[in-house]
Amino acid sequence: MELSFPSRFLNSFSSSSTAARTAPLINKPIVPHRFPFTPLLPFQRSLSPFTFKQMNNINSQSPLSCSSLPQNNGSSSPTSPSPDPGRIGVVERVTKETNVWVKISLDGNGVANSSTSIPFLDHMLDQLASHGLFDVHVKATGDIHIDDHHTNEDVALALGTALLQALGDRKGINRFGDFSAPLDEALIHVSLDLSGRPHLSYDLNIPTERVGTYDTQLVEHFFQSLVNTSGMTLHIRQLAGKNSHHIIEATFKAFARALRQATEYDLRRLGTVPSSKGVLSRS
Numbered sequence: 001m002e003l004s005f006p007s008r009f010l011n012s013f014s015s016s017s018t019a020a021r022t023a024p025l026i027n028k029p030i031v032p033h034r035f036p037f038t039p040l041l042p043f044q045r046s047l048s049p050f051t052f053k054q055m056n057n058i059n060s061q062s063p064l065s066c067s068s069l070p071q072n073n074g075s076s077s078p079t080s081p082s083p084d085p086g087r088i089g090v091v092e093r094v095t096k097e098t099n100v101w102v103k104i105s106l107d108g109n110g111v112a113n114s115s116t117s118i119p120f121l122d123h124m125l126d127q128l129a130s131h132g133l134f135d136v137h138v139k140a141t142g143d144i145h146i147d148d149h150h151t152n153e154d155v156a157l158a159l160g161t162a163l164l165q166a167l168g169d170r171k172g173i174n175r176f177g178d179f180s181a182p183l184d185e186a187l188i189h190v191s192l193d194l195s196g197r198p199h200l201s202y203d204l205n206i207p208t209e210r211v212g213t214y215d216t217q218l219v220e221h222f223f224q225s226l227v228n229t230s231g232m233t234l235h236i237r238q239l240a241g242k243n244s245h246h247i248i249e250a251t252f253k254a255f256a257r258a259l260r261q262a263t264e265y266d267l268r269r270l271g272t273v274p275s276s277k278g279v280l281s282r283s
Helices: 007-027 049-059 119-132 149-167 218-230 244-263
Strands: 088-094 098-105 112-115 135-142 176-183 186-193 199-203 233-240
Touching: 088 149, 098 149, 112 119, 119 135, 119 149, 119 244, 135 149, 149 218, 176 244, 186 244, 199 218, 218 233, 218 244, 233 244
Parallel strands: 112 135, 199 233
Antiparallel strands: 088 098, 098 135, 176 186, 186 233
């Protein structure tokens, strides 16, 4: 049995179906596909080990899970390694005549803290720290009721030993230092070599026997003692000068700057010993 419908019904049904199908396409606005947006982390000047670890995880295509993230379980965060304290020498020298303690940092900021019971020597050690940018700490007591000789000598011996200790194997340093320092009418030239071989060539003409209570003969003895224990070749020349205080102070300033040059690192050396022999040792 076949059913038949008038053609007007079929035409009406067909047009209604077509309108129903096309209506959503006409009335519904077209929305472009939106990709999920992931905010970028701000650039960090210093990346922590954890950051590097997470970057490695991303690069290895392994997604991060909650368990892979650090959990706050009430324990304190791991401490970072302590910074390198730099090149430091600490020496204590005790004899029947003196008791001396010296600490020097070659990578310091010019901090001076000296108490030797010899005011003029304290003033000169301040010059060494300030112009060499070393941190210099000296505590000394001695038989100054006799004279300043033993204390002056033992401070220099301990300072030279501390310098030797701070220099270590001397890898990467400039080794050589050369500087001329003026102070008013005085002009002093100092040239030195951290060779490991002690030698002093000293040519100062200090016109007075004392500056304050300090015996000016002790200047040469100070540098000779420092050279002996540090393993340094040191040349000191007076180019001009009439005032004893100026001559001695310019000497310590020039020495400080020359020593600063010699102990600073030469980046082109890449940490090698500045010697054709491959070693710089205290002979």
